[in-house]
Structures are given as C-alpha cells and as structure tokens.
Amino acid sequence: VSTVINFLTRRRGRDRFDLTDWLTWAYLILGTLLMFGPVLWVALSSFKTDAALAEYPPTLLPLAPKTAIVAGYDKPLQLYKITGGEYKGRQLAEIRRIGLVAQMVDPTQPDKRLKVNIQDRAPERSMAFAIGNYTELFSRFNFVRYLWNSVFITVVATVITVLFNSMAAFALAKYKFRGRTTVFLLIIATLMIPPTINLVPIYLVVSKLGMVNSPWGVIWPAVATPTGVFLLRQYMLTIPDDLLDAARMDHASEWRVYWRIVMPLAAPAIAVLTIFSVMWRWNDFLWPLIVLTRSEQFTLQLALNSFQGELQTNWSHLLAMTVLTLLPITFVFAFLQKYVTTGIAQSGVK
C-alpha cells in the first residue's frame, strides 16, 4: 500500500505534498472531467430512449420506466413507487390518469382499484439500453451509404496521397536536377495558401471536370498535400545514397529503387502521413459541404450536419450517429497515438 501511495504522490525534490501538488491534481481532475465528460455524456445519452432523452433534469444512466403485466389488463402497465398518502411505500401499477388522480392497481391484488394523488408517486425505473437508436440507423436511415462514402473517400484519398507525395518526395530528396530547389520552394509556398482561400476557383475547376456531387471532387483537390511532401522528403534525406546505388548496380530500375528500397526505409514517416491523411479526410467538412449537395453522396460528417439542421432535431438517432462517427478516430487514438503525437511534434502540423 505504501508503494502505491508513494507512486500516487511522487514529486520532485520536496518531501511534502505541497500546495502546487494540490493545485496540479485539482487542475488535472477538473481537466479530465471537462475533456472526457462531454464525450462520455454523449455516449451514455446515445443509449437512451426518446422518452428518457426528453426527461429534465436528465438522468446519468440510460433508464427506462419499468412495466409489469397485470392479470386482467391487455397492455403492460407502468410501475410507480408510492411516496405519500394512504398507500405509502407500496409499488403500484397505473391503469389510467384522470386529472390529478391516478387509478392504480397492486400487481399482487389485480382486482382492486386504488386512487392515488399523482404527486404521491414516482416512476420506477431500471437500466435499459435503447440499442434501437443504433440498429435503426442501419434499417431506417441511409447510414450505410454515408459510411461507405466516408470510407471510400478516406481510403482512396489516403492511398493516392501516400503514393503521389512519396514519389514527389523521392524525386526531391534523391535526385539532383535543374529546378529542384524551385519545385521544392513552390510546393512549400503552397503551405501559405490554405484551400479555404481558393474555394471559388477550385469549385470552378471541379465543376469543369464534372466532379461536383462525386467523391472524386473531394478526393483530387485534397491529395497533393505540401505537408506530406515535406514530411517524407525530410525523412528520405536521411536514407544513405549508397543503398540506392548498390541496387542500381544490380540493374534495378528507378521505379524498383523507389518502391523496394526507399519506401520500406521511409515506413515510419509513411505511417505518420497515412494516419494524418486518414484523420484529415475522415474529418473534412467545408470542402465536401460545397462539392457534395445530393444527400446520397453525403459523407458521415455532412449527414450529421444535415440531421442536426432539421427543424425537429431527432436527438436519439443523431447521438448514436455521432458516437459511430467518433469511434474510428477513437481507435486511431487508442492504438496509434504515439505515431500521431511524434508526427505532430516533429512537423508542427496537424
């Protein structure tokens, strides 16, 4: 036990757990609540029924009213705990409500009807997960379609990004040719021009190419990332030229040198770019919003946005969809966090 306490209260230098340690822990606990709390709250809420979602103040866990089948009644009746009056402490089922009075029945004595003031009763509830919020996304909404659109754009764009960017990076890192510096500077300069500035003309180019309302209209403008070229080039510079020359001695073509030697050796940088690209494309919003206007072409992000924009927000399904959309990224986070964080720390981009 003392080792546990030592571990929990370890600090540098000082012998006592001082004020700054208390402040640190207060900040961390508050921070954890603030950072994770809302996500957890949405995840819990997504399992609630419409009735439970409408409840105010809301309950933490997904609870649903308990019902019981009472002899002599066709439908299951809702159970209540009686908190006051004549029948205090008993558990009764409600038959119907007339104004301020409820007609109730004791499930163990089904033939006797009791009258209870509605203020003297509280609904009995139990944990109930409304899995329907999730399954209905598949049966009643076009969720599979949106999911497919998102997956298609993410996977195809990432494959093209990695291929094209690594080819360009290879050329810039491993060949000496006239214009190399110019090309490199030109590509780096585009870091200064985020696509948000060129929305109108990119839209013209995309519509001229007939790619409005097509996933390719989202994929092509996004694949030539200056970040990717820069990241991979810097990494490929560290690969010794001797390895390449040795392969050329064995009559390997330049293409073979690229994909047999340079690509495998640049794997760590490629992994970082792959993860970045997956995150970028999965989370993209503004550009798809402009290019994809037909709902059957929507990505998950666009579908979420159009769902919440509806007059009567359908929270039960919206929350389930939100959770399903954040799941893949949460997996990336759980298993590949190290790559992402070192990638950001090294390149200063996200």
Add this chain to the structure above:
Amino acid sequence: MAFASTVVRTIYHAAFNALERPMLIVQKLVGMHRVAWMFLLPNLLIFGTFTFLPIILNCFYATTGSDAILLSERPYVGAENFRSLLACKDYLDPNTCQQDIFWRAVHNTGEFVVLQVGLMIVFSLITALILNRDIAFRGFFRSVFFYPVLLSPVVVALIWKWVLQRYGVLNAGLEEAGISPINWLVDGNWSFFWIVFVTIWAHMGFYVLILLAGLQAIPSDVYEAAEMDGTSKWRAFYRITMPLLTPTMVVVLVLSLIRAVQAFDEIFVLTGGGPGTATTLILHYIYETGFATRPRLFGLAAAASILMAAVLMVLTLLQLAVTRDRAEG
C-alpha cells in the same frame, strides 16, 4: 492483424509490380537525367490544377461580376468588388458599411482571434507545465488533453450542442445549484463565449503537445545549476523556463493565429453563425456569399478571400521567419 498485414503487403507488391514495366518504358523514354520529373509529375499536375491555377483564377473572379460560374460569362468590373467590400463611412461601425455583414464578420473575427488565441496560449501553457511535472498517470493525462484534437469538428460541435441545449445537462446542473438556466446558444454574448470555449477545447491538445516538446528540450542541468544556487521555483520559471520556451511560444502563437483567422467548421455546426450574425466569422461570410445563398456572388467571395489571404500571408511569413530562426539558433 497478421492476416491483414499479409493482405496489405500482397496488394502493395502486386500493384507496384504491375507498374514496374510501364515505368521502365517511361524511364527509357525520358532518359535518366529527367527521371526525377517522372516521379514529380503526378503531384505537380494536381498542385497545378487545384492550387496554382485556382490562385490565378481567384484574381479573375475578384475582378468580375454577376453570378455566373464560367469566367467567359462574367463581365469585367475592375476593383468594384473590393470597393464594395471596403465602402464604409466608419470602419468601427458595420452599420455604415455597404457590405455590413462582411464588416460584422471582420469585427467578430478580430474579437474571436484575440480572445481565442490569448486564452488558448494561457491554458495550453498551464496544461503543458502541469503535464511536464513528474506526476502519477502522466501518460494518461496527456492522452486526455490530446483526445479532442482528433475528433471531427462536426462531432465536437454536436457534443457541445447536446450539453448546451436548453434542457441539457449544463442547465440541469445549474438549476441543481440554484442558478436559473440560460438559453446558451440563443443569447449573442453567450454564443460568442461558447464558440471561443469549444474551439479552445477542441484544439488545445495540439498546442500542449508542441509546448511539451519545447519544455522537454530544455536541458535539465540548467535547473539543477539553479537549484544549487538556491534559486526559488518562481524565479527559475521566469528566468529559465520562459526565456528558453519563447521560440516555441512564438510558433504556437503564429500557428494558432493562422487557424483562428480561418475558423469555420465547429462554429458553423454549433451556432450557424447566429443568433443573427453574432458568431459569423469571415470564412462563414465567404461561404454564405459564394455558395450558400443565391444569387451566388462569386466575385465578392473571391475578393473577400483575397483580403483574408493577405492577412494569412503575413502570418505565414512570420511563421517561416520564426521557424527558420529556431532551426538556425
């Protein structure tokens, strides 16, 4: 996992093997001294089509009028779009401007950038300093603060919309504490507060990470030497930590400025720029003018984005200068 990686490897080799012969022919055709261009070509083609060409086209749009998308159908109007955007009796009062929504957006963006970047830097510095301490579960806490960075803007906005709605958990908590509930996203000032808060919530982890890397680059013997001399903790902080962290702080400042000027996604979903125009920022104005409302005023949108580009250009040059200084120093 092993199976998946075998599949990936097989596809990888099959694809590249299939490309080898055509690439060899291209290599023979262009010759060894031009083979680099063979590798550059696909990327440059896309850069040309979707980055360089649009930059030029943007200038054409900004100097032409009407709502036609094809440049050949657009009449030349000179600097009319810029004149219209900049026509203002008093730049501090958007109501006196011809494009009053543009100026409201400019004002909002200015306010947003100052508040958001300022608070972002303060909180990410505090968080980085705390996470740099030798505490239990440090790895876990680092993950906690980093997690929202990966979430999509739409998801971030929906999470907070659910928390902030009139009958949401925040209002329930307030009522529990005896405070009357507030309709957060219907009130202009509160909406503005929440877009600042939510964007900080979503992006802070990114800057914390950069600051942590900066903190860890400070050699520990400097602190040990200071401790030997009996320097107090506070003195060590503002005499050692702050000066040595300044270059990293400047990088964070410039990066967050560039991002804040272009803020759009979370805000669009959370408040839709409202109530009224209380949370309409500059990129939202460009989207509304050029794409969302008819007639689509491409010229005005292009002119506004050129003005925004000018601001970003200055900020990015600043960033390049700073990062180069850091790399050399």
